[in-house]
Amino acid sequence: MAAMKNTITQAAIDLFFKKGYYATSISEIAGACGIQKASIYYHFASKEDLLFTIMHDTMAALTAYLRRNLERVSGIEKRMRRAVSCHVHFHLEHQKETFIASSELRGLCRSNYLEIVAMRDQYEGIFQELIAAGTRRGVFAPCDVKILSYAILTLCTAGAFWFKPEGRLTVDEIATIYENFIISGLKQGRIEPLPA
Amino acid sequence: MAAMKNTITQAAIDLFFKKGYYATSISEIAGACGIQKASIYYHFASKEDLLFTIMHDTMAALTAYLRRNLERVSGIEKRMRRAVSCHVHFHLEHQKETFIASSELRGLCRSNYLEIVAMRDQYEGIFQELIAAGTRRGVFAPCDVKILSYAILTLCTAGAFWFKPEGRLTVDEIATIYENFIISGLKQGRIEPLPA
DNA sequence: GTCTATACGATGATAGAC
């Protein structure tokens, strides 16, 4: 990506994260890049195009990251643990982008909205398949797959709302807490408790 | 509350829920009430005042509802189940207001923001006390109280984002799913599994 | 309490020079 285009994208990510999409103006973004607001339009067609690009790239990277990490993991419980861990890691390590991607859908026009939602549905589908496979094999208790997949994903996504990199816990510690909580919630007393 | 003030509040709730706070204009709200936009300012000092009122009243009602419902319930697990059930019921039965309260904090100035966040912290504190009491008595596994309270609350709050009143499941069914998931997650295999 | 009229600022976006 061209240098300035990248600079603009990063400035937009910072500002959208800090102030929100609507509260951020094109001239603020330009100011943060040391250029005039008209110059933004050489690189992006519109403010929404900038938002859409951020969301699209983030969703694509998130999905690719999960797929890559699940490739060589087998066993339902291990795969689910890995999926949760990936979700948490990606969201906390790309906190700004994932925060924007999950809170600024309102800023998109219908066609862009549908495209991002389709990517999100595809990503959620990976978790839904894992849950369904787990219940089929009796590793997880029978459950409503859709509701629980939403629950699991939002629970972790929420981390991107309050996480502070310099905070009390590391990303790994947080991921482990979520993993254990979620696996226990899915098993509902089934099989043996986790080894201490 | 005076009739028109109430009409304005309801129109604002509908529009803020449907389009978002920033995307909703004062004249749209006025239009929905059949009055001119200037008339709004007789009832509310500003657009933000309207948002703040909605959030404040919602948080107050939510906290009162939880407190009232916990009054006569004893036993850690039963109290936690009741708390989760209340949280879910209130959020799904007041979907629009709770959606606004949890997604439009960005629209508040610093002092109003701090006031709403203080109310939210107080509400979260009730759950944190329940979790802490449960771990002290060994009903729940040792855990990070703050992280899990955030997890539990956001998980249920998220229901207000996708819930459709005419959907496949009733509020009670959804509440039960969340209750079981959360209690199992808190116990982490501790004590006996739930009776089938 | 509600109206009409208006002040005032900011915003996204475009035109055209360099």
Place this chain on the structure above:
DNA sequence: GTCTATCATCGTATAGAC
């Protein structure tokens, strides 16, 4: 690729009549 200049629009909010 970036600039200056500007457009057109829309927003919140206020003043003052009724």
